[in-house]
Amino acid sequence: MPDVQKWTERLRRLLERSGEPVVVQTLRSATAATIAYVIALRLSPEPAPLTAPLTALLVVQVTFYATLTNGVRRVGSVVAGVLVAIAFSLLVGLTWWSLALLIVAALTVGHLVRVDEYVAEVAISAMLVLGVTTVGFTAWARIVETLIGAIVGMACNLLLPPPVWLDEAGQSIEDLARRLRQFMLRMGEEAADRVPWQLAAERLHEARRLDHDIVQVDAALRQAEDSLRLNPRVKEGLLHRVVLRTGLDTLEICTVVLRVLARTFTDLAKARGSEQLFPARAGVIVEQLLSEIADAVVSFAVLVTTHLSENAESAEARLAAELHTAAGTRDRLAELLREQVREDGENWQLLGAVLTEVDRIIDELDTEHRTSRLLEELDRVSRGQRAKLPWLQRLRERLGVQDELWRERTKFDEDSS
Template structure:
């Protein structure tokens, strides 16, 4: 089979990209809304309809529905306020101020969120026309057309579930953690300097700052599985649960790793750059330990992605093996630190050594397979229990109605 051109391959890979999906659907919805409005509204240029469709259509069906409702409510509220003001006082500078203030207050009261300003905009546009009642009705109709077209487009042609991009985001974060852990271990073995420990801390902080971007990708994936006919309800709930818990675990690991880097930087500062942070066999064992934790983080990221697709057994086995080796190395590190302190007769900086061990323990504990399995089982049991209770209530109500009509 001949290979596809490189440009076509890139396009096919991006067919599930949120930017591509949003751009195509918004364009189609805007054109359709304009065509429908031309047929149903006397306005020769019904641009409110495509404008509404453009604002309503979101990258997921769930957000499209919620956005459409808020958009329609904001326009209707603005029109009603404008019509009421035009009948009472007309348009003056002070009435304009009153309508803006009233619209913003009403927008907050009806909780239209990002469309609060739309209440005031709709009111001002209607207040300035010669026939507010007629123009207001047309604007409401156009808004309804745009909202309906936008919702129907995403309902009849549902957008994809963005589970795969979210899984890639989890893997990207895991890869960043792995690179930093390997770097720390390698440079500790070579005799890390004060400058290197500070560089580790800066890299850990950058990873921490990236969490918001990863969380946004996961939020989109969670919303894309809600009300999506392409995704079975149980599968969607499972995917949301696995991805969210996985990202939360890696987020905790990022914070712990930043704290670990802080301890190493403080220890290097305490030694005033006169000698490496750790050296000899202790540095070598720390390198091995951090390498095993890095392998565990990498396996954990692959496990999260595999659990929402297929074939998680291999990643889970590699994670268990890396954690087992890591715990053995951790005990060796603790023994080496104790022996070094006893042999040297000095316990200076032991609180920093203790903080290092505590952070290593926390990393190993957060990635623990059995702990995660128990947590997932408990969450799934909780979800199943809620659904069973709902099913029982429905059956009881139905039985009661049958007895009442019998």
């Protein structure tokens, strides 16, 4: 009986994970490669047509947009390589020096036909075809297998829709916000203490390392943006992309300002020497202010990732309340620092810089600033699409898609107001 319960629990957990994007992508890739191999066995003259499943495996990317673009580029790279090999076989055959010329020529052709990351595939195809005696036979087989793999890979997107990576991108944005929160809490705890400048410098280096986190989140967001393009399962794809992208831009600006704030703390620690970084009362207020801003950063991330859900309104209200509280604490700190400067004008530039940097973070997180930034980005993207693809704009107008987009825009304006 315990064994049955154990296996039941394992099966339940497996079924729960079956909807995860990584699991879905693994099943899609394996299915596409297997189907491509079975078809190639019947159509290709090769006894083991492994080029077809290899092509299908490479073509079936994590998004439909990437699958479509990769399929076209991969087919183009293989055809270009085969043509280069045929030309060389007719002129010089295979020798050590002709192989070197073949690689140079194939890589050059790959750059000319703009197959991007498949430039090396042009040279690989050319070498494989040139290395056999029956060039025409092998060239035809390789082209057939590549076409089979590409067609099967793109067809799998219709039968097995690619996963949408919005949740993963949203989770990465929230994780970044929580890391920023932890960093600000540590800075606040040290604000009222006698912080050696070496420790403050370590905080500065830690703030600089946050740039690596921004890069990772940007990669996850790019993957999510690609998963929304040309995906029939996704509605309001443009709005989703703009909301997440502008949210990451805001967090990136906050990260930069936070790094500047850490530099200000370091300079202040050097100037204070053995004294406290801030006067006792002001230090407590600084700790409280950074704690409140840290909570607001997390609330902003939650708002960005739940914008189109039923929790968006409560998340926006919570963020507005936290920013209002932080603004009040900022005013109290400004009054204390003003009194400090009157008594002792030393280091007034650094104390003023602290207030300026805190103001910048609060302003970036403001809900009104976010709304205007979203509208500007939506207008910019729409203008760019109309300028780049005028024929698509005319098609949208005929199909009524543009009217739908404007209705979404109007709805967004009403919800924001």
